[in-house]
Amino acid sequence: MSNSNNYYIPEYSPWPIVATVGLFATAFGGANYIQQATGKLVYFPGGHWGKYVFALGVIWLLVTITLWWRDTINESIGGLHHGRLNVSYRLGMGWFIFSEVMFFGAFFGSLFYTRWLVVPWLGGAGSNAMTHELLWPNFQAMWPLIRTPDGTVTQAMEAWGLPAINTAVLLTSSVTLTIAHHALLEGRRTRLALFQAITVVLGIAFLFLQATEYHHAYTHMGLTLHAGIYGSLFFVMTGFHGVHVTIGTIFLIITLSRVLRGHFSKENDFAWEAAAWYWHFVDIVWLFLFVSVYWL
Amino acid sequence: MSTVAATHEEHHHHGPTGWRRWLFSTNHKDIGTLYLWFSFSMFLVGGFLAMIIRAELMEPGMQFVDPEFFNQLTTVPGLVMIFGAIMPGFVGLANWLVPMMVGAPDMALPRMNNWSFWILPFAFTLLLGTLVLSAFAPGHPEAPDFGWTAYAPLSSKYGPPSTDFFIFAIHMMGISSIMGAINVIVTIFNLRAPGMTLMKMPMFVWSWLVTAFLLIAVMPALAGAVTMVLFDRHFGTSFFDAAGGGDPVLYQHVFWFFGHPEVYIMILPGFGIISEIVPTFSRKPLFGYTSMVYAIVSIALISFIVWAHHMFAVGMPLAGTLFFMYSTMLISVPTGVKIFNWLATMWRGSLTFELPMKWALAFILLFTCGGLSGLMLAIVPADLQYHDTYFVVAHFHYVLVTGAAFSIIAAVYYWLPKWSGMMPSKVLGELHFWNSLISVNLLFFPMHFVGLAGMPRRYADYALQFADYNFWISIGAFWFGLSQLFFLALCLRCAMKKGEKAPARAWEGAKGLEWEVPSPAPHHTFQTPPVVE
Numbered sequence: 161m162s163n164s165n166n167y168y169i170p171e172y173s174p175w176p177i178v179a180t181v182g183l184f185a186t187a188f189g190g191a192n193y194i195q196q197a198t199g200k201l202v203y204f205p206g207g208h209w210g211k212y213v214f215a216l217g218v219i220w221l222l223v224t225i226t227l228w229w230r231d232t233i234n235e236s237i238g239g240l241h242h243g244r245l246n247v248s249y250r251l252g253m254g255w256f257i258f259s260e261v262m263f264f265g266a267f268f269g270s271l272f273y274t275r276w277l278v279v280p281w282l283g284g285a286g287s288n289a290m291t292h293e294l295l296w297p298n299f300q301a302m303w304p305l306i307r308t309p310d311g312t313v314t315q316a317m318e319a320w321g322l323p324a325i326n327t328a329v330l331l332t333s334s335v336t337l338t339i340a341h342h343a344l345l346e347g348r349r350t351r352l353a354l355f356q357a358i359t360v361v362l363g364i365a366f367l368f369l370q371a372t373e374y375h376h377a378y379t380h381m382g383l384t385l386h387a388g389i390y391g392s393l394f395f396v397m398t399g400f401h402g403v404h405v406t407i408g409t410i411f412l413i414i415t416l417s418r419v420l421r422g423h424f425s426k427e428n429d430f431a432w433e434a435a436a437w438y439w440h441f442v443d444i445v446w447l448f449l450f451v452s453v454y455w456l
Numbered sequence: 457m458s459t460v461a462a463t464h465e466e467h468h469h470h471g472p473t474g475w476r477r478w479l480f481s482t483n484h485k486d487i488g489t490l491y492l493w494f495s496f497s498m499f500l501v502g503g504f505l506a507m508i509i510r511a512e513l514m515e516p517g518m519q520f521v522d523p524e525f526f527n528q529l530t531t532v533p534g535l536v537m538i539f540g541a542i543m544p545g546f547v548g549l550a551n552w553l554v555p556m557m558v559g560a561p562d563m564a565l566p567r568m569n570n571w572s573f574w575i576l577p578f579a580f581t582l583l584l585g586t587l588v589l590s591a592f593a594p595g596h597p598e599a600p601d602f603g604w605t606a607y608a609p610l611s612s613k614y615g616p617p618s619t620d621f622f623i624f625a626i627h628m629m630g631i632s633s634i635m636g637a638i639n640v641i642v643t644i645f646n647l648r649a650p651g652m653t654l655m656k657m658p659m660f661v662w663s664w665l666v667t668a669f670l671l672i673a674v675m676p677a678l679a680g681a682v683t684m685v686l687f688d689r690h691f692g693t694s695f696f697d698a699a700g701g702g703d704p705v706l707y708q709h710v711f712w713f714f715g716h717p718e719v720y721i722m723i724l725p726g727f728g729i730i731s732e733i734v735p736t737f738s739r740k741p742l743f744g745y746t747s748m749v750y751a752i753v754s755i756a757l758i759s760f761i762v763w764a765h766h767m768f769a770v771g772m773p774l775a776g777t778l779f780f781m782y783s784t785m786l787i788s789v790p791t792g793v794k795i796f797n798w799l800a801t802m803w804r805g806s807l808t809f810e811l812p813m814k815w816a817l818a819f820i821l822l823f824t825c826g827g828l829s830g831l832m833l834a835i836v837p838a839d840l841q842y843h844d845t846y847f848v849v850a851h852f853h854y855v856l857v858t859g860a861a862f863s864i865i866a867a868v869y870y871w872l873p874k875w876s877g878m879m880p881s882k883v884l885g886e887l888h889f890w891n892s893l894i895s896v897n898l899l900f901f902p903m904h905f906v907g908l909a910g911m912p913r914r915y916a917d918y919a920l921q922f923a924d925y926n927f928w929i930s931i932g933a934f935w936f937g938l939s940q941l942f943f944l945a946l947c948l949r950c951a952m953k954k955g956e957k958a959p960a961r962a963w964e965g966a967k968g969l970e971w972e973v974p975s976p977a978p979h980h981t982f983q984t985p986p987v988v989e
Binding site for chain 1: 477575596980
């Protein structure tokens, strides 16, 4: 039923439910892994099997998604991804990215709530003079919060060192990806592969620099997840961003390998564009992170 | 149009059979059926657990469960009802109806559709497993026991070990909801039949379009909130710990940024259902279609700026409480537009009172009751008195049971002929309706009185002066719970093809594309899109 008037509906697929088994193992194993590794609040004590279930779940999930995507890639090569189905995929990816934006929104909201309201209130602002007086009278409200109410001391990450370089790296990667996109549209395959490869290298470079920054924070600055709300927000926000850069890089590597096999054309480039949209989304999130977490 | 669909059915029905049909499905009707049965089973599970609560509260003192287990009962069944019964019920309806209503061959992304469904039973295994182990396996720690809202620090610092299973179960439910919502929204935007412009869509489709947008927008916020709880629990962060510069109230803000739009996620599709049923049995078009659309959209938009009315008692600045009070009251304007439009639709209509219409009328009356108590709760000085009392319990059960759940039941009565090809049994239906209607009010109405008199919610025991009301509340609860067995029997009869066969247009006044195809609807419908004038 794949004539040009009809919408392609796959007959059936085992992958959704098989993937669910993997997702369940990831979630169940992950919860146990975290508990057994941190040793706090352990539901199933006396074992260290959580990590194996977790690893099995992740591998299961990845293998299933690979097989699932193999089906969709074959459909794409078979010429089914045209017209309305193509639009469905594009809309779906767009709304998925919107949900990701809202996920980061929860953390940006937390950041602004904390620095504009919580920390000043702990310092006695507004009607909270007695809170300050009775709980932690020596506490000084400030941002970045380098001395917490209970006295933990840390340092703030300077924006104009590695973070600025990382900003440049990511912005450059967006430019190279756009050059690759134009090359795809113009059918210049070598240029496409070259600039996409450069984008991947820049993505990996960003992750490397971010890891260096984390290492420096942990070993030299006393800036850790345990260092109060500033460290919490810093690591969780930049960390989730780093996870998304990792996913985006893998996504770009997959579409690059398909480019090298001769996939994608001006007419049939959904997966390539999806990876590119995702990359630009990650890039824009970083700009907001750089301004609100590092700079201001 | 019905002939078009019928001829197409012959040579396209060759999907898998047996268990593969359900496990590997890519068919919106089969997946819709799975969702609806899952929702019904969770409704019965959650209801059974709620009966334990009512048994314990039937008399003062401790009778059946210890207070620790009671706390788990105020947590897990709430999650089961919200994420297991109401939301999947609406998604099941969307699966069955949205493609047929807009003239689409299926949902836009059929495999992802099946994934959205199958995540749910696994997520609830994870969540309910903790309660089963807590109840039956000696020595196992408690199930989540902090209320469905999982406020920090009850969930972060003091949460039992099972909290992490709760967190990952919530993540799985969130993934399921977001993928389901993306599917609905893409189907509506992309697969409408030629001529089905946005302002010609049935109201149920409109309500789901807006609901899907809300789901995609706020489920990630819940994921963020519980992720911060996970980090506070295990990785030493201080999001909700004032000693590290954080704030437990931050959790409440993030949670209710999800939680308030969430309550509209649970009622907007209900509005859509009522807007389909009332015109059919009034034999008049829906009054004020355009204003209905704008009302739904404005309810959804305002729902993003009202969340802190759940938190009037936490000590916000005065300007904040005033802002959230007025924005909350604003919502009653578009909601009032909807109620009055339904009434105007019935005005001078040729009314008949078949079963779906009975449920729809009960919805309009009782949901309005819940809405008005919500208006009382929106008033800050009054709310400080009502906060965390049974008045709040009465309010949200009027909007969620006699609102959301009644609308799902009304929808099942209305569209069962289309799904099963059988008319629902009138005898069982009347028994179900009248028993439910009387018992549900015996169950929830006195909660207003004990709440105003000061009985706090979520306690395993209460002062003696509340005993009489609580006895009757419990009687109402058991009665209401047992009444649902009529509904189960009725649904099973239709599923087993017993009773009177339904015509294609099962209800005389029914309009809409879904009534153009035979009953039961063929496995595939509208593979060639119909043309809408």
